[in-house]
Amino acid sequence: MRLKTSIWVAAYLRRCQGEGVFGAVRRRGAEEAGAVFVKVALLDGKAILYVPAPQTAYDDSRPAERIFVPTSPEPVPEQSVEERLKKEIRFDPDVWIVETEDREGRHFLDLARA
Known part of the structure; x- marks a missing residue:
């Protein structure tokens, strides 16, 4: 059983805060199962x-995990990210957008799997 998106986002932001990284919800999506996009x-x-x-990236033995991939191998101008997020919102208005700020680019998504 997968964790509600709202609970997952709250836990993710707490993890970031614990590491000294500022993070905030920029857009609240569907409480139960909205897709999450994380901008660093x-x-x-x-x-x-x-x-x-x-x-295809999910393991059948752990279907409840949330797995994330970067949209590019290197950082891109913020405007490019914002344009992509606008497209995602038009496609699915139930998406969540979480933004963190970290000069090192730490995201902690490899630690937040449930």
């Missing part, structure tokens, strides 16, 4: 966007 702002005009991984 590097505070230099660039950012990295993490999106839900394609279904």
Whole structure:
């Protein structure tokens, strides 16, 4: 059974806060099962966007995990990330957008799997 998105987001933000990384919900989506997009702002005009991984990335033995992948291997201008997020909102108005700020680009998504 998968954790409600609202609970997962709250736990993720608490994890970030515990590491000294500022994070906030920019857009609340569907409480139960909205997709989550995580923007990591590097505070230099660039950012990295993490999106839900394609279904093929999931392990059948752990279907309740949330797996994220970056949209590009390197940071991109923040404006590019914002344009992508606008497209995602038009496609699915139930998405969540979480933004963190960290010069090192830490995201902690590899630690937040449930």
